[in-house]
Amino acid sequence: MAAPNLRPDHACLIVHGKDQPGIVAAVSALITRNGGNIVALDQYSEEPTGGAYFQRVVFHRPNLAAALPEIQADLEATLGSAFDLQWSLTDQSTPKRMAILASQQDHCLLDLLWRHRRGDLPVTVPMVISNHTSSAEDVRSFGVPFFHVPSVPGPDKSASEAKILELLKGNVDFVVLARYMQILSPAFLEQLGVPVINIHHSFLPAFIGAEPYRKAKERGVKLIGATSHYVTGDLDEGPIIEQDTIRVTHADSAAELARRGADVERQVLSRAVLWHAEDRVIRHGNHTIVF
Amino acid sequence: MAAPNLRPDHACLIVHGKDQPGIVAAVSALITRNGGNIVALDQYSEEPTGGAYFQRVVFHRPNLAAALPEIQADLEATLGSAFDLQWSLTDQSTPKRMAILASQQDHCLLDLLWRHRRGDLPVTVPMVISNHTSSAEDVRSFGVPFFHVPSVPGPDKSASEAKILELLKGNVDFVVLARYMQILSPAFLEQLGVPVINIHHSFLPAFIGAEPYRKAKERGVKLIGATSHYVTGDLDEGPIIEQDTIRVTHADSAAELARRGADVERQVLSRAVLWHAEDRVIRHGNHTIVF
Amino acid sequence: MAAPNLRPDHACLIVHGKDQPGIVAAVSALITRNGGNIVALDQYSEEPTGGAYFQRVVFHRPNLAAALPEIQADLEATLGSAFDLQWSLTDQSTPKRMAILASQQDHCLLDLLWRHRRGDLPVTVPMVISNHTSSAEDVRSFGVPFFHVPSVPGPDKSASEAKILELLKGNVDFVVLARYMQILSPAFLEQLGVPVINIHHSFLPAFIGAEPYRKAKERGVKLIGATSHYVTGDLDEGPIIEQDTIRVTHADSAAELARRGADVERQVLSRAVLWHAEDRVIRHGNHTIVF
Amino acid sequence: MAAPNLRPDHACLIVHGKDQPGIVAAVSALITRNGGNIVALDQYSEEPTGGAYFQRVVFHRPNLAAALPEIQADLEATLGSAFDLQWSLTDQSTPKRMAILASQQDHCLLDLLWRHRRGDLPVTVPMVISNHTSSAEDVRSFGVPFFHVPSVPGPDKSASEAKILELLKGNVDFVVLARYMQILSPAFLEQLGVPVINIHHSFLPAFIGAEPYRKAKERGVKLIGATSHYVTGDLDEGPIIEQDTIRVTHADSAAELARRGADVERQVLSRAVLWHAEDRVIRHGNHTIVF
Known part of the structure; x- marks a missing residue:
């Protein structure tokens, strides 16, 4: 299926590290001398001088694919020596490969598949893995392979994690937990080696x-929310990508909170996924810079 | 000064307790036979039958003041015998007396005074008490008495609390903590005997x-918020009246969060104060019903 | 398929007309003497006395179905004689029958079908009619009949409207235009005889x-919105049920506005449909009262 | 009075014009060779190549004041010859001079003065001009000069406009209409020669x-809004800087819409003023780019 918002001959360059004078000048001179025209540039420095430095540049370059090796070499030579920086360069005509892990709740899962089919997400979806079979038919109707990996009862998840790892390993660029109600072990995350994005159903x-909806009802809050974050070894503590809230009232039961919260969850998750797929999110310790 | 949104010849009746069939019928028949016309009615039952029951009725009654004692007696006779209910009846042409406690930050304090002067809050403001003198001139320019009660260093707040109590006792119907940065003791709250509304600068x-703004910056949240709640003996745990959030970014420092949060704080606090003053808020355990 | 938020033994009574003292008392006494317990009551009077009057009551009544004829007769006797009021009584265990008219854009259509399947809308969907065939397979995968009625070019819509009317007549309680890009004639609306809800992609x-998105881009607005309203003979002028907006920037193209606006459209339309299906919306001239 | 968010030794450079490759490189090289370190950079191109180009750079440069003439000369030499660009360079330690024109409604006026006093706006306020005297005392309590220029009845505003012009001319960098209810003539705007920012009380x-609030009530909208824009000769048609909306209901009277709208108005206006004062807003035809 076509993914219409891929951008032919556009590259995205992310640069971050220790701030020092001249980085923007060096990077933009490099792009110019390699035949590129800067289309969008965002830059953020934590401090006036000497703090952390973050930059995202999108540039247009005719025949980009052919020129990429040379640009990479130039980046290596320019940024590797004079500056203390990390960088990554991606071709915006190449979609990222996104796997989705899901459970019984299908609202986030189907929303992502539907957005993908519309061409709103610059990704491919090589597979959906679920510990339930209830969504199999829906997923396959989008032309996406579905794999069922049941969760074994008890604390030892290693068997099912091994199966999931076997499916994902080498086949995906990032993984989305679309209300996947299992906690992934640190060992799994390490072996997987690609970013994992979660949606948590609270602010x-x-x-x-x-x-969280039961707890929200008990506390009597007047807003409920959802949070999308990168998964780390600490439950619900990873770097936040996006959050949002909506208004509720005393009359909403915990079930009603869950029903209404589903709308915020899929909005928040879809924005986080889009921004990640467009290389707009830079991780920095336990924070994110979102350009 | 005039308080334009007082409503002559309008009464507000709050009824709550154990649900049982016929309450609405009994209350509305009572209002009709006492010459009143119902202008607004909100009702909420926790369960289809037998749970908690909440009702707010505003009715118009010509020459209300003269009729009030008779209506009160009828309520006593009607609701006291056949139903297990609490009720309170207030004359909406009588403003509630609101004292404000403040510290150095003046944004919530001045916003309330300004809204009051515009006639947007159905209250009088008999006094402002602060543990700093910085706002004295501003407060008095609104025609409101200002009292300075310094906070004594150390854990024993009893001396300053005694002074505050002396000023408030008998003179006010409720108290607003407009970013008053001192914790009030349970003994103080008990002796005061009127509701106290706080604004906390987080969601x-x-x-x-x-x-909270420093902690929000450290966690890397993408929204900040404010919460107005009734004060209880447990810090920041009282029943929530109103909350709201606004969007922030990685580029906002903790100081910028505080600056931007000030706008949410004064919005949230002013709504909570307005609703309390209009008898729209019913406390129920650690929750509020807001009609 | 089950529609879980139907409420067995609950009835919704809508009353509106000319305000006069005693309506709430009469209605609630009627409900009590017919064995009902009021679960929720909203009431709104335009003026303190003598203006327009609106009331929505939900009550619980064991064995409701059997009691309905008697309650209807009592309403006729009580409200028909002493008051100048209109009323309608609906059994909340009976879903409304909702037809959807759609064109090529599928986001509102699929969102409604998906919410219905989840049990979030108290409706049945007897049919989807579209002037394109692109959504046929998706619609049928939800177990919903799909009918294709092509739009004839030119101003005379009478042939296709006659076909649509033949399908709808007698089979539906209301119709939703889910981005159906054809204007319906006044004659069609009159013959159809049930409410029609539209979603317009602007505020x-x-x-x-x-x-509207092209116009919004041209005007340089900083927010875009969506509006759901009842359809009348005047294009985009019918009574508004619900609206919402989201933030956009100078960098969003008209296509990006359309992509982002799709999220607001489906949110706004789904709320309007839910509220209509729950009998929360009362039309009053060119306005709506939403309880 | 101190204006704490002025930034010593920081300059803001705005560049816009026709896009062509190498602009970012040329500008950033210029900043580096003049001893500056880029702290924030935003860039936007309408098209991949050859469209309109917009850039905002904030850079830190020790002893900025002394270096400014040299940087200006370098900009002239660099951008004037090789590129078809306009640019402006401002010292962020120098506050802009903001005059406020007001009428009887004081909410926007007092909000701006209060924000200024808190140090939230990088401006000075050399004067407030009003066609009413009601706010004189309040304005002067902020230490700001107040001038009363009555509006003459009838269509000929030239006399009062001449008086206002005499007061403003040469003394201000921009003017804010804080609910100033008079229409300014094109001749006045031309002679004034500085930007004028208005707040309109609708979306x-x-x-x-x-x-607009009366019209909003008549149309039965479910949200009301406010819009801040640059004033042009066409009423309410100038480039929009910022907008926002809030939710209202059928129960809000037109007066209530005005009361609640006042909160949105002052929020929207204060953001527009802040962004203008921080050189974040670039006018482009009838649009704005807001960085």
Whole structure:
């Protein structure tokens, strides 16, 4: 299927590290001398001088694919020596490969598949993995392979994690937990080696852990929210990509909170996925810079 | 000064307690036979039958003041015997007396005074008490008495609380903590005997306690919020009246969060104060019903 | 398929007309003497006395179905004689029958079908009619009949409208235009005889008519919106049920506005449909009262 | 009075014009060779190649004041010859001089003065001019000069406009119409020669002209809004800087819409003023780029 918002002959360059004078000048001179025209540039420095430095540049370059090796070499030579920086260069005509892990709740899963089919997400979806079979038919109707990996009861998840790893390894650029209700072990995350994005059904750090809507009802809050974040070894503590809230009232039951919260969850997750797929999100310790 | 949104010949009746069939019928028949016309009625039952029951009725009654004693007696006779209910009846042409406690930050304080002067709040403001003198001139320019009660260093607040109590006792119907940075003791709250409304500068229950903007910056949230709640003996745990959030970014420093949060704080507090003053808020355990 | 938020033994009574003292008392006494317990009651009077009057009551009544004829007769006797009021009584365990008219854009259509399948809308969907065939397979995968009625070019829509009317007549309680890009004639609306709800892709009354996103881009607005309203003979002028807006920037193209606006459209339309299906919306001239 | 968010030794450079490869490189090289370190950079190109180009750079440069003439000369030499660009360079330690024109409604006026006093706006306020005297005492309590220039009845505003012009001319960098209810003539705007920012009490382009809250009530909208824009010769048609909306209901009277709208107006206006004062807004035809 076509993914219409891929951008032929556009590259995205992310640069971050220690700030020092001249980085923007060096990077933009490099792009110019390699035949590129800067289309969008965002830059952020934590401090006036000497703090952390973050930059995202999108540039247009005719025949980009052929020129990429040379640009990479130039980046290596320019940024590797004079500056203390990390960089990554991606071709915006190449979609990222996104796997989705899901459970019984299908709202986030189907929303992502539907957005992908519309061409709103610059990704391919090589597979959906679920610990339930209820969504199999829906997923396959989008032309996406579906794999069922049941969750074994008990604390030892290693068997099912091994199966999931076997499916994902080498086949995906990032993974989305679309209300996947299992906690992934640190070992799994390390072996997977690609970013994992989760949606938590509360405004973190409020209501960490299980059953946030029940807790929200008990506390009597007047807004509920959702948070999308990168998954780390600490439950619900990873770097936040996006959050949002909506208004509720005393008359909403916990079930009604869950029903209404589903709308915020899929909005928040879809924005986080889009921004990640467009290389707009830079991780920095436990924070994100979103350009 | 005039308080234009007082409503002559309008009464507000709050009824709550144990639900049972016929309450609405009994209350509305009572209002009709006492010459009143119902202008607004909100009702909420927790369960289809037998749960908690909440009702707010505003009715128009010519020559209300003269009729009030008779209506009160009828309520006593009607609701006291056949139903297990609490009720309160207020004359909406009588403003509530609101005292404000403040510290150095003046944004919530001045916003309330300004809204009051515009006639947007159905209250009088008999006094402002602050543990700093910085706002004295501003407060008095609104025609409002200002009292300075310094906070004594150390854990024993009893001396300053005694002074505050002496000023407030009998003179006010409710108290607003407009970023008053002192914790009030349970003994003080009990002796005061009127509702106390606080504004906390976070989306509770996230970032309970001191320095919520610094904590929000450290966690890397993408929204900040404010919460107005009734004060109880448990810090930041009282029943929530109103909350709201606004969007922030990685580029906002903790100081910028505080600057931007000030706008949410004064919006949220002013709504909570307005609703309390209009008898729209019913406390129920650690929750509020807001009609 | 089950529609879980239907409420067995609950009835919704809508009363509106000319305000006069005693309506609430009469209605609630009627409900009590017919064995009902009021679960929710909203009431609104335009003026303190003598203006327009609106009331919505939900009550629980064991064995409701059997009791309905008697309650209807009592309403007729009580409200028909002493008051100048209109009323309608609906059994909340009976879903409304909702037809959807659609064109090529599928986001509102699929969102409604998906919400219905989840049990979030108290409706049945007897049919989807579209002037394109592109959504046929998707619609049928939800177990919903799909009918293709092509739009004939030119101003005379009477042939296709006659076909649509034949399908709808007698089979539906209301119709939703889910981005159906054809204007319905006054004659069609009159013969149809049930409410028609539209979603317009702008914050009305801004950008009436065709291509609102292009117009929004041209005007340089900083927010875009969506409006759901009842359809009348005047294009985009019917009573508004719900509206919402989201933030956009100078960098968003008209295509990006359309992509992002699709999210607001489906949110706004789904709320309007839910509220209509729950009998929360009362039309009053060119306005709506939403309880 | 101190204006704490002025930034010593920081300059803001705005560049816009026709896009061509190498602009970012040339500008950033220029900043580097003049001893500056880029702290924030935003760039936007309308098209991949050859469209309109917009850039905002903030850079830190020790002893900026002394270096400014040299940097200006370098900009002249660099951008004037090789590129078809306009640019402006401002010292962010120098506040802009902002005059406020007001009428009887004081909410926007007092909000700006209060924000200024808190140090939230990088401006000085050399004067407030009003066609009413009601705010004189309040304005002067902020230490700001107040001038009363009555509006002459009838269409000929030339006499009062001449007086206002005499006061403003040469003394201000921009003018804010804080609910100033008079229309300024094109001749006045031309002679004034500095930007004029207005707040309109609706979500433009809905409800252009007088009495937008009354019109909003008549149309039955579910949200009301406010719009801040640069003033041009066409009423309510100038480039929009910022907009926002809030939710209202059928129960809000036109007076209540005005009361609640006042909150949105002052929020929207204060953001527009802040962004203008920080050189974040670039006018482009009838649009704005807001960085």
